[in-house]
Amino acid sequence: MDTRTLPTLPGIVTKLNSLADNEKSSIQEMARLVSSDQVLSARILRLANSPSYGFYRVATISNAMILLGVDVVKSLILSSSIFEIMEKSALGLWEHSLGAGVAANIIAKRLSLPDCEEIATAALLHDIGKVIVRLKLQDEYDVLLAKTAESGSTLHELEREMLGTDHSEVGGWLGKNWFLPEKLVVPITFHHNVAGAFCHQVKTAVVHFADVLIKASGFGFSGDPFVPALQPVAWNMLGMTEPLLAEIVEELEEKLVDTKNFSLEIQSTDETKT
Amino acid sequence: MRFCMQRIPISLAKPGMVLAKDLVRPENPTGPAICGKGMELTESLVERLRNMGIQSITVEGHPIWMEGDKTLEDLLQELDHRFSRVSQDPLTRSLKDICRKYLINSMGE
Numbered sequence: 001m002d003t004r005t006l007p008t009l010p011g012i013v014t015k016l017n018s019l020a021d022n023e024k025s026s027i028q029e030m031a032r033l034v035s036s037d038q039v040l041s042a043r044i045l046r047l048a049n050s051p052s053y054g055f056y057r058v059a060t061i062s063n064a065m066i067l068l069g070v071d072v073v074k075s076l077i078l079s080s081s082i083f084e085i086m087e088k089s090a091l092g093l094w095e096h097s098l099g100a101g102v103a104a105n106i107i108a109k110r111l112s113l114p115d116c117e118e119i120a121t122a123a124l125l126h127d128i129g130k131v132i133v134r135l136k137l138q139d140e141y142d143v144l145l146a147k148t149a150e151s152g153s154t155l156h157e158l159e160r161e162m163l164g165t166d167h168s169e170v171g172g173w174l175g176k177n178w179f180l181p182e183k184l185v186v187p188i189t190f191h192h193n194v195a196g197a198f199c200h201q202v203k204t205a206v207v208h209f210a211d212v213l214i215k216a217s218g219f220g221f222s223g224d225p226f227v228p229a230l231q232p233v234a235w236n237m238l239g240m241t242e243p244l245l246a247e248i249v250e251e252l253e254e255k256l257v258d259t260k261n262f263s264l265e266i267q268s269t270d271e272t273k274t
Numbered sequence: 275m276r277f278c279m280q281r282i283p284i285s286l287a288k289p290g291m292v293l294a295k296d297l298v299r300p301e302n303p304t305g306p307a308i309c310g311k312g313m314e315l316t317e318s319l320v321e322r323l324r325n326m327g328i329q330s331i332t333v334e335g336h337p338i339w340m341e342g343d344k345t346l347e348d349l350l351q352e353l354d355h356r357f358s359r360v361s362q363d364p365l366t367r368s369l370k371d372i373c374r375k376y377l378i379n380s381m382g383e
Contacts, residue, residue: 057301154359212366213369216356216369216373217373218352218353225355226360227369229360229365230363232365242372245369246376249369249372249376253281253380254281254332257330258283258329261283
């Protein structure tokens with residue numbers, strides 16, 4: 001596949017990368033650069049205020065960079081075009097991704113893990129591969145989706161069988177191409193195979209859990225309705241217990257009310273614009 | 275007595291509803307509660323909560339039925355369907371039981 005035909009990689013990212021590599025540059029400088037693109041800034045701020053992060057009042061790009069970290073803001077800029085496609089043509093997948101971000105944030109906070117924002121971002125991005133596969137192989141993917149309904153195989157297995165790759169591999173590959181940090185690429189690549197993660201296993205385990213929990217709740221639509229099996233390696237790695245899981249499920253269900261509102265608000269603002 | 279509660283967006287909050295959970299600021303969820311559970315909502319309280327940026331609250335009972343709301347029976351059936359491919363897996367099974375209990379608790383009469 002050729003990355004150049006993919007949804008655009010904003011030129012701002014190249015500049016941001018060189019700024020980030022320079023130790024002398026400040027957050028303010030980077031923020032000023034991003035703020036120069038108003039449409040992009042608005043999109044980033046909207047995501048920074050989404051329930052996936054739980055801050056609610058991030059008013060400026062420099063605020064977002066301080067609260068979420070430069071890496072997270074950079075990832076959101078890179079993926080903003082993918083999210084735009086999701087909002088317009090795959091609303092169920094968009095809601096599934098937002099919900100997974102919320103779930104990952106809850107789990108990471110409950111377990112007092114470092115890098116909550118990175119973990120939430122990895123969960124938000126975990127299915128970007130699906131957008132790419134669908135974009136590139138529209139007809140094949142429609143056949144494949146229809147098949148998941150009748151066959152007993154998971155979407156993931158069918159992708160492997162029919163396409164020779166799967167959405168997690170494609171997503172990880174895209175992340176690498178975008179020079180996203182490994183702490184995001186690894187969880188995206190291995191969210192269906194936690195044992196395969198060679199580093200960042202805890203983050204990968206959280207993203208796997210977030211994906212399973214959000215499918216269990218029935219929020220959004222990721223392509224098929226079926227809950228994948230919770231992997232024991234992820235369960236053990238996080239030291240999960242049933243009472244803790246029950247608390248997480250309850251908190252998630254409550255936050256999903258806000259998440260649904262957030263998604264509806266985005267849809268209505270998009271409608272008034274067009 | 276079975277106790278049930280519903281999470282509703284603030285736009286649907288009405289005077290007379292009773293908070294089923296302590297209300298905290300969304301930006302400071304571990305901080306002190308703004309309103310304690312058991313408090314009855316009034317017109318001015320709802321207005322104040324809205325101005326504070328509260329997006330949703332948990333109230334006692336199940337006062338709001340929206341169009342397209344499903345019955346408990348439907349929800350449990352959908353839950354079975356979603357878990358139909360992993361019904362033999364013990365860990366996923368315990369997740370399903372947790373979800374089931376949550377649904378029953380939030381929808382019970």
